[in-house]
Amino acid sequence: MYPRIDFLYLSEPAMIHAGVLNAAACVSVCEETFGLLGKGDYLMGGPNHNHHGISITFPPHSAFPNMPMSGPDRRFAAMPGYLGGRFDVCGNKWYGSNHANAKEGLPRSILTMMLNDKQTGAPLALMSANLLSAARTGAVAGVGAKHLANRDARVISVVGCGPINKACLTALMTQLPSVKKIVCFDIILQRAENFARWAEKKYDVSVVGVSDAEPCFRDGDVITVAASRAKPLYFKDEWIKEGATILVSGPFNTDDSFLTNCKIVFDHTPMHRAYLEEGIASGDKEAYYSGEMGGPFYRLLDAGKLPALEEATGLGDVVNCIKPGRLNFEERIIFISCGMSVFDIAWGFDVYKTAAANGIGTLLNLWHEPSGF
Structure with a gap:
């Protein structure tokens, strides 16, 4: 209950436990999402509500020694959205990408997903999203x-x-x-x-x-x-x-x-x-x-x-x-x-609901009550 805000954190193992790799279910959810897209029951970024997202890309040269330089597939991107229907939730996928990550034993992209209450903006879940993103792409x-x-x-x-x-x-x-x-x-x-x-x-x-x-x-x-x-x-x-x-x-x-x-x-x-x-x-x-x-x-x-x-x-x-x-x-x-982003939101929402219903993940506290109010 408000003003206290708790949200669920789902690590990659928790996401697997909650069914993120269930391909048949993910296809069904993505088909449902296409139906909502066709009806217009969604929003994404930009003034036309249809931007894929917004990216930070890096210059080939910079006067600032700590600023990253451009390289293959090197960028950060935010992909916000709202999806209606039974989902009725907002979310944002955030990722950094760098082709050179393989040298560090890392995947090219490292992704997280945040789901938020559509009215208050309160976080509902923060989840590891590499498998989520791959699953919805495949679906x-x-x-x-x-x-x-x-x-x-x-x-x-x-x-x-x-x-x-x-x-x-x-x-x-x-x-x-x-x-x-x-x-x-x-x-x-x-x-x-x-x-x-x-x-x-x-x-x-x-x-x-x-x-x-x-x-x-x-x-x-x-x-x-x-x-x-x-x-x-x-x-x-x-x-x-x-x-x-x-x-x-x-x-x-x-x-x-x-x-x-x-x-x-x-x-x-x-x-x-x-x-x-x-x-x-x-x-x-x-x-x-x-x-x-x-x-x-x-x-x-x-x-x-x-x-x-x-x-x-x-x-x-x-x-x-x-x-x-x-x-x-x-x-x-x-x-x-x-x-x-709406596909990440849809599949992330269903995985979150499964996790919450089955005690999967870690509940984190944002605050018991907000300071200064």
Whole structure:
């Protein structure tokens, strides 16, 4: 009871105990979130309520000796949001990212998530969010597969063998019961083979690791792309077979002919309009687009080679049966997912509720009563 404020702290082991890695449940929650997005029952940052977040990036040179210098994937970012429906809660994902973290034995990004009461701003939970973020990223791809992939898809191609694609593959396997083969590509063959061994132990299917991108793309009925920001992947139109579904969770480049001759489904079109506005405001759209996952689409939108975003399809439209998903077996579909705080909020909320109901985590006190009032 107020004015006392307590909140729940959930470490990574506590998050695991509370079910953060339950891929099927996470897919269901993310599908529910897409439904709310399609209805407009959400808010994110910026004056248009659709900004992905706000980032601190570092300069190549500085007169201040303690200021960090720019480097591959080096930034801090805050991703605030509100999600309605049964969630009815505010939250913010905060992370620091640095490609050089691997030298310290750390993941590239270190993330935390805070949930807050929508009325008072009081903290409800502070949680470790690396697994949370990976799980919801994978689950978003899982929702994409559920609504866009051919139901008899037999081959999943994994492009980029890092932790994000582990989460993506885990979610996809809850939605694609006909899969018989997994092809794992990474430019470092050892990583691809390690990923393949992990998948082979987890699933009763044929798995192979490769370091050549072309056969991986050509083989895939469903292709999950989560390559490194430091090494954006290029694939060719001719590599993508009839009926394939590409689920994009990381940066990429491809032939313009592919993007103008396939069905494009965005995670949420209003957010991509915000990206276009930010590109204009940056004063250097080309440089801005080069750093964004949606860059290949934005260039074509600017050039008038793709229909305007007002006419485009968001996955929330498909989930809410406002627009169709896959129309036939032959369609080639690409789904672009740039990440949205509302998915972290949704899955974080459910994990928090499970933890609170089962005595998981550590209760921390903010104050017994606020000073100076």
